[in-house]
Amino acid sequence: MYLDDALLYNQGYMISINDLDSPLFYLFDYDSRSFKINMSFQHFHQFHEIHILLSGRASHLIEGDYYTLQPYDIVLLRPSMLHKTEYPSGGDCRRLIINFRVPDDSPALHEMLQSCLQPFGAEVPIYRFTGETRAQAFSHLNNIFTLGKQPMTPLTQQFIHCHFLQFLATVAQHAGESSYEPQELSDSITQKVYAVTSYIHRHYASELSLEYLAEKFFISPYYLSHQFRRVTGFSLINYIQITRVRNAQQLLLYTDMKIADITTSCGFTSFSQFNRVFNKFCHTSPSQFRVNGVVTPITAIPFEKDPSPGSTKV
Structure with a gap:
């Protein structure tokens, strides 16, 4: 001691x-x-x-x-x-x-x-x-x-x-x-990437796309896609999907909301999309996850590319 x-x-x-x-x-x-x-x-x-x-x-x-x-x-x-x-x-x-x-x-x-x-x-x-x-x-x-x-x-x-x-x-x-004050990162592009992640966490229920976020944060889609993966270790599409899945997990575990309502409240366009994305990261269905109640680690899906500008929203 x-x-x-x-x-x-x-x-x-x-x-x-x-x-x-x-x-x-x-x-x-x-x-x-x-x-x-x-x-x-x-x-x-x-x-x-x-x-x-x-x-x-x-x-x-x-x-x-x-x-x-x-x-x-x-x-x-x-x-x-x-x-x-x-x-x-x-x-x-x-x-x-x-x-x-x-x-x-x-x-x-x-x-x-x-x-x-x-x-x-x-x-x-x-x-x-x-x-x-x-x-x-x-x-x-x-x-x-x-x-x-x-x-x-x-x-x-x-x-x-x-x-x-x-x-x-x-x-x-x-x-x-308290004297704590958040500090800006010396690397401006890293600072911008974290501004994007913060926006995703606050607007994950909305329609989001690479093109939309690139325009909103005044950066080219290609450069955002590349730098986002460098900084976070995730493709932007994976990050959006995992953020939605994590929030869906909370609702599945701690509320009695119907899965159909969780689907829309977490930004998924349909139950089939929700079920597919949830299975991809959690290796189980939303309904089975609710029964088991076990939150497992989430990792990036290797080599999954971000959608090109103008493609279907995530």
């Missing part, structure tokens, strides 16, 4: 309370990650997640928006929010990930928790604190770290729960002091 400047840290250390299906659960995961295991596409959870970078540099994609991170930045992710962390090539980066679900089954508790969780709903849900504010927030996490070394009795769990709520309350109380 050692103090990583502001946070206690042990490589591979975990603290867990209950399992993922419980109304109340916590998982504190202290580990390191590198470029070698970067995810290919954004994913989502049915619980809240907090990511705190402890060393090195990283970036975070949230609903297609690109954010750079430095040590001790706190990333807050709501349930069902598409996201992924990207680590640069080089050495490992230490990080703490906290997954949690807290029930709010009484009116008084609901109001309190909504206040604590309010920072998760910010337009840019990333917080950068310094000095006393950071020390105050992280002191609660360090108390949890120490408690996790003790026998996990109901009383120990209660102490962990209380310290975590204090951590959330501290972040919420001082959210306005």
Whole structure:
């Protein structure tokens, strides 16, 4: 165990309370990650997640928006929010990930928790604190770290729960002091590609095409197609389809919407198209996915080309 400047840290250390299906659960995961295991596409959870970078540099994609991170930045992710962390090539980066679900089954508790969780709903849900504010927030996490070394009795769990709520309350109380500001990328074409991905995530239910997006972002269709694949690792058509599929997965898992309604609300022109695209990436039908409820990793479809300008919309 050692103090990583502001946070206690042990490589591979975990603290867990209950399992993922419980109304109340916590998982504190202290580990390191590198470029070698970067995810290919954004994913989502049915619980809240907090990511705190402890060393090195990283970036975070949230609903297609690109954010750079430095040590001790706190990333807050709501349930069902598409996201992924990207680590640069080089050495490992230490990080703490906290997954949690807290029930709010009484009116008084609901109001309190909504206040604590309010920072998760910010337009840019990333917080950068310094000095006393950071020390105050992280002191609660360090108390949890120490408690996790003790026998996990109901009383120990209660102490962990209380310290975590204090951590959330501290972040919420001082959210306005955050100095985090999204940075523009030095590479202008990469910046433009991420502007396109952000637009796709906000308009995936609309008709989208290579020609339309190229015109909207003042770039030639050929150059956009080439640079989009270079930056994201996906063809533009794959990216649009996967974004629609990921959003459809959320609706299949967490709502009772009819599949026909999910088809149109996620931008597919027909059920047959929805079924075909869903099968292509998930290797199962939408109806069977709803039954199984297992979200598998999505990767690019090799050698699939973007449609040429003027062709049928995606």
